[in-house]
Amino acid sequence: MNYPFWDISIGYGLFMAAVAVIHVFVSHFAIGGGLYLVVTEHYARKRNDLETLDYLQRLSKYFVLITVVFGALSGVGIWFIIGLLNPAATQMLIHNFVWVWATEWTFFVVEILASLLYYYGWQRMSAKDHLKLGWIYFIAAWLSLFAINGIITFMLTPGDWLVTGDFWDSFFNPTFWPSLVTRTGICVMLGGLYAMLAINRSVSPEAKKRIVRNNALWGLVGVAIIVPAFMWYVQVLPGSLMSAAQEVMPGVIHSVRSTHWLAGAIALLLIVFGLARPKRQNKIVTVVTMLLALGWFSGFELFREGIRKPYVIPGYMYANAIEVAKIDDYTADGYLPHIAFRTGDDGADLYRRACQSCHTIDGYRKLKPAFDGTDIEFIAGVVRGSEAVIGAMPPFYGTVEESEALAEYIQRFTDNRPLEEVYELAGVELGKKVFEVRCGVCHEFGGRNDNRESLTGLSPDEYDEILEYSGEFDDNMPAFTGTTAQWEALVLYLQTLE
Ligand code: HEC
Ligand code: HEC
Incomplete structure (x- = not known):
């Protein structure tokens, strides 16, 4: 199928990333928060801890607001955006996974209804029914993650499906399980972190201590799940994806390490201000912890997005929808x-x-x-x-x-004067610029297409020869088409290489 193109000035990637990262940050909380509410309610009722129940009721109000209103709206937003940015890939996902989408939306409707009733039912339902509703909410929410996880992971590792075309190969693809565990860990962590936000002055110091410790424990359990699960996830990625990324975008691979640092910082804050000094927990600490968690999550999602470049579905479709x-x-x-x-x-x-x-x-x-x-x-x-x-x-x-x-x-959009005029440079400085622009897009010393060795220690004549025959080195390398001034400056610059 063929679609028209959509022109937006801020760029496809940035637009998608902005909406998607916010959406997943909320939607994972929607799942973990559900589990947090029902488990914490269960224990609070057992101990007849009215203060905690009161706190949970307040939390559930803003939980419903955030998840149902904001989560659902941003989720619909993602559909609009991917449909406009990459209609061909969206169409493919709809075709291959039509029943998975239908299942996911069914769970989503159950999830929304259950969350509204759960909030409504605090005063009006028996404890038993209310808890039951909480469990229905959480299970439906987690199953919607289960469903969509198959689709998201397919977009990174279509696995055997590329050969067999079999639906189950596409759904239970190589990263399905590690991704599900990682995301479940994220849900648990976010459940604890968001819950901190609902602590206010109406909570007595004694209750605050209990609640903060409980929330911090949720956060720590989440961190304890996500770190090894993410390592597992990276482990199962096909070697071809990893080595390709290592070559063309080493930064993507390094970003894994920064997520470990972030996880460590989150754990430290939770231990210090959650377990050891719960009275010290305040809004600032909470917000900082949440920002670190948002950083971790963005790192994870950007790694997933980055590592599959230049594809949108590796081996099947490039990011520019070329099949x-x-x-x-x-x-x-x-x-x-x-x-x-x-x-x-x-x-x-x-x-x-x-x-x-x-x-x-x-x-x-x-x-x-x-x-x-x-x-x-x-x-x-x-x-x-x-x-x-x-x-x-x-x-x-x-x-x-x-x-x-x-x-x-x-x-039509570039400055069409020659480089020496655009940058007002001459001599070696100009040569450096010429190299940067005319060679550096492909050649990086110590990195991609490293040609430092072949360019070091030659005579001016030999450099002239390289530029003369530059169009014949490789099918992917253009001939040198700069001005005479650029040619001479480049040769000067190349002579300075050591
Ligand atoms: C799948 C995504 C993708 C597509 C499609 C794509 N590029 Fe790129 N391009 C990249 C990435 C990623 C980089 C590295 C950018 C960076 O490191 O900041 C890049 C870098 C570049 C650079 C070097 C930029 C610099 O500042 O050094 C040029 C030039 C370029 N692309 C041109 C093009 C042209 C022309 C097209 C269309 C024919 C194109 N690209 C299509 C992803 C893409
Ligand atoms: C559009 C990409 C591109 C540009 C621009 C480009 N090259 Fe290349 N060049 C290549 C590729 C691909 C090869 C072959 C692979 C390789 O040798 O790294 C290559 C090979 C070479 C080689 C062969 C030997 C070697 O060590 O790799 C030299 C020398 C070289 N390029 C110099 C230059 C110089 C000088 C410029 C700028 C005037 C330039 N290239 C611009 C892509 C490019």
Whole structure:
């Protein structure tokens, strides 16, 4: 299927991340908070602890508000956004998982009804019925996580489904279980953290001590689950995903370590201000702990998003909705014949098709600075060599003419004076800039396509020769098309390499 494109200025990735991270931060609390409420209520009733029951009733009010109103709205928001950003992937997910979505929504309706009745029932129901309702809420909420977890994990590790096409292979894919355990741990942790927010002056010091300790324990149990479960999750990721990320986006792999530091900091705050000095627990500590938890969670979600780049479903579809199965068609006759909604501006359509899912011209992941001061041949060469650019970019499967039309489109927005004028540089400084712009998009010393060795210690003539034959080194490498001043400055700069 073919869809029109949606142009937004802030960039697809940032927009999605903003809504999604907030949504998951609330929706996981919706599950963990449910378990927290019903378990804590059970023990409070057993001890006839009226103060805790009073606190729980207050908590459940804002629990309903946050989860039902905000959680549901942001969830619907995600549907709108993914449907507009990547309709092809959304369509695929709907087709393959139609019964899973139906099941998930059924659980969701049960969840909403149960939460409203649970709040309503504090004064009006027997303790037994009220607790039963709490359990119905939690079980429905957790099962909705179970259902959606199969879909989210599929988008990272479609596993055997790529070969078998079997539904169960897609649902119970390699990361299904570790992700479910990690997310359940997140739910438990957030249940305890959010609950801290409902502690106010109406709680007596004695009760506060009890409640804070209980909440901190929930948070700590959650942390104790998420750390090993996340390590398990990383462990089961296919080696190919990990090594690809290591090569093109090492930062994504390093982010795992920062999540461990965050988990440690959360645990420390919970132990100090929760277990040891519960009286010291206050709104500031709570908010800081929650921000750390939001940081942990964002790290986890960004790792998941980052590691699957340049794909949206590894091995099946690239993030720009290019289906792997259709690559031969694109290579044969280019992208344009396969774009149903053409605007008449081929360059713009190609940009939307090939780049817009991950870049903006002048906002998030902006392209303008990389191309300011360059020329159409260079831009077109980088487009054709997309695969080799630092970052996790899909290959460009369009034709040479299409790469030029796309380059011509990008050039409308860039500074078209030569680099030496754009940056007002000369000599070695200019050479450094030329290298950064014309070579550095693909070559990183000590990193990707490291060519330091081949560029060090040569004579000026040899450098001239490299630039002369630069178009013949690799299919993904463009010829040097800079001005004479840039050429000379680059050779000067290369002579300074050690
Ligand atoms: C799957 C997502 C994706 C797609 C599609 C994509 N890119 Fe990229 N691109 C990236 C990522 C990720 C980076 C690394 C950005 C970073 O490190 O900040 C990158 C980096 C770049 C850079 C280097 C930017 C710099 O400042 O060094 C250029 C140039 C570039 N892309 C051009 C393009 C062009 C042109 C297209 C379309 C033909 C395209 N990209 C399509 C993800 C993508
Ligand atoms: C669009 C990506 C791209 C750009 C831009 C680019 N190269 Fe390359 N280059 C490659 C690829 C891919 C290879 C082959 C793989 C490799 O050797 O790392 C390569 C190979 C080379 C080699 C061969 C030997 C070696 O050690 O890898 C040299 C030398 C080189 N490039 C120099 C340059 C210089 C100088 C510039 C800037 C004027 C430049 N490249 C710009 C992608 C690029």
